[in-house]
Amino acid sequence: MSAPVTVEILVVGNELLRGEILDTNTHWICRLINSRGGRVTRVTLLPDIEEEVAEAVRSAIARGVGVVFTSGGLGPTDDDLTLAAVAKGAGVALTLDATAREMVRQRYDDFHAQGVLAEGGLNPFREKMAWLPTGAEPLHNPVGTAPGVLLRAGRSVIISLPGVPPELEGIVTHSLADFMDQTFGAGGAFARSLTVRCNDESIMVPELSRVVDRYPQVYIKSLARALGEVPELDILFTVIGGDAAMRQTLVDGAVAELQQGLTALSIAHWEKSREADGRVS
DSSP states (O other): OOOOOEEEEEEEOHHHHTTSSOOOHHHHHHHHHHHTTOEEEEEEEEOSOHHHHHHHHHHHHHHTOSEEEEESOOSSSTTOOHHHHHHHHHTOOEEEOHHHHHHHHHHHHHHHHTTSSSOOSOOHHHHGGGEEETTOEEEOOSSSSSOEEEEEETTEEEEEEOSSHHHHHHIIIIITHHHHHHHHTTOOEEEEEEEESOSOHHHHHHHHHHHHHHOTTSEEEEEOOOTTSOSOEEEEEEEESSOHHHHHHHHHHHHHHHHHHHHHTTOOEEEEEEEEOSOOO
16 A cells, blocks of 8 residues: 555634634545544644744645645734735745736626625735745635645645635636546545443453454544433444455454454444545534
8 A cells, every 4th residue: 555645734713722722624524534544733723923834834844745735824914924925835935826817806706796795806814815835836715715725845735725614625626626536546445333231441452452453444433422411332444545456355354353342251342334435514
C-alpha cells in the first residue's frame, strides 16, 4: 500500500478560541479526507494574528505536508488576515489578482440582482478579498463572495477556504473536485464497528493488543463510554488507502480474530459495517 497523502488543517478565528462558534469545518474535512484515503495528521486552532498563522503555514511547508487546508479569515474586514499570513508563510508577496477581482465583483452583482444586498460592484473592502499570494489560483465560491485560494509551495498545496461552513463545503465539493480526484485518486477507506457487551476496556487489552500487532495496517480503536450509561463499548476497525478488496480483507480478518478472542473471554458482541466512499453529508 502506498503512503496516504498527508493533510493538516489550520483553523483561524478568535471566535473559535473563545468558544463563541463551534468548529464543524474540521469535522467535515477530516471525514472527507479519510474517506478519500488521505490522512489528517494535525489540526491547529489559531487566533487572528498574522504572524502566528504565518508560522503555522511555514512549519507545515517545512514538514512537507501534502495538503494544508486553512479555514476562516478570507473576508473584507481588518481581522480577515489569513491570505496575508499564507503569503508570508510561503515567502511570497500579496498581489491583486484580476481573476479573483472579477469573481468578487460578479458575486456581489449577483447578490444585488437577487435583492440580497443593497448594492453590487466593488469597493476597497470587497476588493481586499482579491489580493492573493503571488502565484495562487482563485477558486469560485458558489455560495458566498470570498473566493477560495490554492497555492503551491514547495511540496505542499495550501488551500484557503472561508470559515462559513456552506461556503467551505461548496468550494471543496465543486471548485476542488478535479484537484481532489487528482490528489487522492481512487483511494478510499473501509471501516467496521464492533459493539461489545462490556464496559471495561482493561479486560479486552490483551486481545486488542494481539490483534493490533497482527494487523498493523488496520487502525483499531476502542471507544470508551461513561461508566454507568450502557454496559457496551464500540471498537472501530479502519483501513485507509489500497484497493477496496484489500481494505475489506484486512478489516474482516482483524474483526474475525478479535471476535474469536472475545468469545474466549465470554464477551458477547455484534457488529456494523460501512464503506466510506468519499462523500460527506
